[in-house]
Amino acid sequence: MVAPMTAQPPLIRTAAPHTHNPAPVNPPKILVRDINVFYGAKQALFDVTLDIPGKAVTAFIGPSGCGKSTFLRCINRMNDTIPGCRVDGRIEMDGENVNDSHIDPVVLRAKVGMVFQKPNPFPKSIFENVAYGPRIHGIASSKSDLEGIVEASLKKAGLWTEVSDRLHQPGTGLSGGQQQRLVIARAIAVSPEVILMDEPCSALDPIATAKIEELIDELRQQYCIVIVTHSMAQAARVSQRTAFFHMGKLIETGSTEEIFTNPRESRTQDYITGRIG
Amino acid sequence: MTVLIALALLAAFSAGVYLLGRRRAVVLADGKSASLHSLPGYHGTWVALWAGVPAALIVILFAIFGGRLEDAALRAQVPAAVAALDAERQEVFWSDAGAMSRGQTPSEIGYVGDLKTALDAKAAEGRRIAAIGLIAVLGLSGVLALCGVLLAYPRLSKDFRARNRVEGWTNVLLIACSTIAVMTTLGILLSLVWESYRFFQSVPPADFLLGTAWDPQIAMRSDQVAAEGAFGAVPLFAGTFLIMLIAMAVAAPIGLYSAIYLSEYAGPGLRATIKPLLEILAGVPTVVYGFFAALTVGPTFRAFFNWVGGFLVGGPMDSLGQYLETVQNQMALTAGVVMGIMLIPFVSSLSDDIINAVPQTLRDGSYAMGATKSETVKRVILPAALPGVVGALMLAVSRAIGETMIVTMAAGLQAKLTANPLDTVTTVTVQIVTLLTGDQEFDSPKTLAAFGLGLTLFTVTLALNIVALGIVRKYREQYD
Numbered sequence: 001m002v003a004p005m006t007a008q009p010p011l012i013r014t015a016a017p018h019t020h021n022p023a024p025v026n027p028p029k030i031l032v033r034d035i036n037v038f039y040g041a042k043q044a045l046f047d048v049t050l051d052i053p054g055k056a057v058t059a060f061i062g063p064s065g066c067g068k069s070t071f072l073r074c075i076n077r078m079n080d081t082i083p084g085c086r087v088d089g090r091i092e093m094d095g096e097n098v099n100d101s102h103i104d105p106v107v108l109r110a111k112v113g114m115v116f117q118k119p120n121p122f123p124k125s126i127f128e129n130v131a132y133g134p135r136i137h138g139i140a141s142s143k144s145d146l147e148g149i150v151e152a153s154l155k156k157a158g159l160w161t162e163v164s165d166r167l168h169q170p171g172t173g174l175s176g177g178q179q180q181r182l183v184i185a186r187a188i189a190v191s192p193e194v195i196l197m198d199e200p201c202s203a204l205d206p207i208a209t210a211k212i213e214e215l216i217d218e219l220r221q222q223y224c225i226v227i228v229t230h231s232m233a234q235a236a237r238v239s240q241r242t243a244f245f246h247m248g249k250l251i252e253t254g255s256t257e258e259i260f261t262n263p264r265e266s267r268t269q270d271y272i273t274g275r276i277g
Numbered sequence: 278m279t280v281l282i283a284l285a286l287l288a289a290f291s292a293g294v295y296l297l298g299r300r301r302a303v304v305l306a307d308g309k310s311a312s313l314h315s316l317p318g319y320h321g322t323w324v325a326l327w328a329g330v331p332a333a334l335i336v337i338l339f340a341i342f343g344g345r346l347e348d349a350a351l352r353a354q355v356p357a358a359v360a361a362l363d364a365e366r367q368e369v370f371w372s373d374a375g376a377m378s379r380g381q382t383p384s385e386i387g388y389v390g391d392l393k394t395a396l397d398a399k400a401a402e403g404r405r406i407a408a409i410g411l412i413a414v415l416g417l418s419g420v421l422a423l424c425g426v427l428l429a430y431p432r433l434s435k436d437f438r439a440r441n442r443v444e445g446w447t448n449v450l451l452i453a454c455s456t457i458a459v460m461t462t463l464g465i466l467l468s469l470v471w472e473s474y475r476f477f478q479s480v481p482p483a484d485f486l487l488g489t490a491w492d493p494q495i496a497m498r499s500d501q502v503a504a505e506g507a508f509g510a511v512p513l514f515a516g517t518f519l520i521m522l523i524a525m526a527v528a529a530p531i532g533l534y535s536a537i538y539l540s541e542y543a544g545p546g547l548r549a550t551i552k553p554l555l556e557i558l559a560g561v562p563t564v565v566y567g568f569f570a571a572l573t574v575g576p577t578f579r580a581f582f583n584w585v586g587g588f589l590v591g592g593p594m595d596s597l598g599q600y601l602e603t604v605q606n607q608m609a610l611t612a613g614v615v616m617g618i619m620l621i622p623f624v625s626s627l628s629d630d631i632i633n634a635v636p637q638t639l640r641d642g643s644y645a646m647g648a649t650k651s652e653t654v655k656r657v658i659l660p661a662a663l664p665g666v667v668g669a670l671m672l673a674v675s676r677a678i679g680e681t682m683i684v685t686m687a688a689g690l691q692a693k694l695t696a697n698p699l700d701t702v703t704t705v706t707v708q709i710v711t712l713l714t715g716d717q718e719f720d721s722p723k724t725l726a727a728f729g730l731g732l733t734l735f736t737v738t739l740a741l742n743i744v745a746l747g748i749v750r751k752y753r754e755q756y757d
Contacts, residue, residue: 132648
């Protein structure tokens with residue numbers, strides 16, 4: 001009934017250069033074992049087990065409400081801030097369980113940066129936005145040190161040339177795409193090891209989206225990046241690994257090329273070809 | 278009474294007309310109400326409005342202005358015996374004649390001879406005028422009601438746009454209500470300005486606004502031997518300011534911190550319990566706060582300061598100790614602290630709303646950077662909410678300035694120019710109360726001073742409110 005998949009062209013063309021030159025699978029940075037999440041009595045995630053490689057981009061795809069954002073928020077324990085939310089299971093980062101009682105979520109979140117769906121710069125100046133993390137964690141030893149960190153972070157986020165002459169103007173005055181890059185600069189200012197991105201481009205226009213995607217591709221040289229996206233094309237363009245979630249379960253995970261050209265599960269294929277969602 | 282009965286009759290009449298109009302519409306529709314432009318109810322309402330509203334307006338206008346018209350008619354002819362009296366006695370005569378015509382007893386009974394005859398005649402005339410006026414108005418309103426029906430009813434037809442016309446009436450009603458509200462405010466303001474103008478004719482504004490002596494007890498009668506009163510309001514402004522400062526020193530931190538606790542730290546269950554409890558504080562009448570201040574807080578403070586003074590007497594701070602031993606119940610501190618307690622729910626409730634309006638994404642952003650709750654509050658939420666919080670505090674300040682009862686009962690009446698919170702001070706509002714309570718004549722500078730103070734108070738609170746609302750509005754735009 002189902003024709004052999006190997007003969008078919010890719011369902012979605014993966015245009016990023018890495019598809020021609022697949023990155024070697026790096027040793028896993030994050031090991032996820034049997035994660036179950038409950039909001040009150042309602043279970044949102046069921047036995048999620050997954051390895052997330054370092055220095056690569058892992059994309060989570062799946063229909064709305066499938067639990068991918070919930071799972072993302074487990075990694076930096078942001079679910080702690082939601083009343084009534086309970087997380088069971090192990091998430092090991094560099095061999096340590098982040099859900100362990102002796103782990104301080106505040107310290108963990110300094111190692112795991114996060115970028116949200118809607119750009120959320122603080123109502124402060126551009127400089128103060130980026131300096132926020134270094135200030136609260138006491139990273140900069142002097143004023144010039146702090147200025148250096150801010151400049152380096154803005155440069156890494158590709159925003160420096162656009163804002164270098166107005167660092168002390170409010171961050172909320174930037175365009176949506178610039179705000180999102182400012183927020184990325186804010187996240188990398190504390191030198192995190194992992195960056196979580198929750199649909200970072202869903203509020204942006206295509207040009208701003210392209211810039212963010214370019215940035216993500218550069219950042220993966222240094223960071224372990226996990227991105228939740230609703231755009232299959234985006235997942236195909238920016239990620240090396242893809243995980244497909246459906247109804248709170250992790251259905252399939254593998255290299256992005258494999259998932260998009262030759263999924264093992266029929267549900268994955270149905271989703272990426274638009275039959276469910 | 279007659280007016281109320283007339284209005285009730287009109288209402289009943291309109292209700293009948295409504296049914297009539299409605300039935301007419303149903304008949305016109307011939308059973309298919311969809312063929313009408315407007316539902317039958319609108320036809321009924323429109324006819325009923327024409328029947329009731331103009332007639333009711335006449336009756337209400339008569340109730341408001343009728344008495345004055347009757348009075349003018351009564352005075353049109355002045356009997357010779359009355360004309361011979363002086364102006365003040367004439368006034369008494371007319372008010373007595375009016376009272377008798379309404380069946381009340383006159384204030385003076387010393388009418389004899391011609392005057393007595395004139396009084397009886399005028400009383401009878403007054404009764405006649407009142408009866409004619411009443412009959413005329415009732416007749417007129419009846420005719421208007423009938424005319425309304427006769428003119429409106431025949432216009433009903435299938436295509437008649439009763440719906441739109443009722444909409445027009447609704448519009449007029451709403452405009453009338455808001456006009457009444459605005460005109461009342463304007464009226465209060467104008468009367469304040471006018472009476473203040475009269476006050477400033479006898480006391481120069483510069484003396485009032487810059488003078489440091491407040492002693493409004495001037496001679497009640499011109500033949501009395503007494504010094505001129507002094508109307509320098511600076512001690513009152515200073516007292517008001519001192520008490521406001523103490524009140525805000527209590528209300529701002531406690532109110533703000535409880536708002537932060539409620540919106541950021543408390544769980545939903547706790548919040549649902551504490552917030553209503555705090556708001557009960559806002560429902561306590563200020564007079565209750567007043568006697569709480571005067572009977573509980575004041576004596577406690579006095580006992581405390583006297584006790585501290587007892588330790589200091591004889592020591593290196595002997596003079597301070599002796600002063601503390603003489604501290605009395607009534608002091609600015611008591612009034613300020615209790616007023617601050619009164620303002621806590623006001624500040625906390627407003628600040629809580631403002632803090633809750635800070636988008637969740639900002640909190641998430643800060644937590645995701647590894648900030649703790651208090652760092653997030655201090656560095657992100659408060660700066661974001663600051664304009665709104667300042668607005669809330671300024672509204673609280675304008676309430677503190679306008680508060681009367683607590684200060685009257687707890688801070689004393691003596692106008693002193695002092696910054697000492699343990700001394701008695703007085704405020705603008707308290708002085709207005711003392712100037713106007715009891716039997717007063719309303720043309721001496723003493724009572725008119727109240728209007729001067731009222732105008733000053735009004736200006737200051739209005740300015741504060743405008744600034745505060747401006748700040749709050751600006752803040753709102755930030756997130757919309």
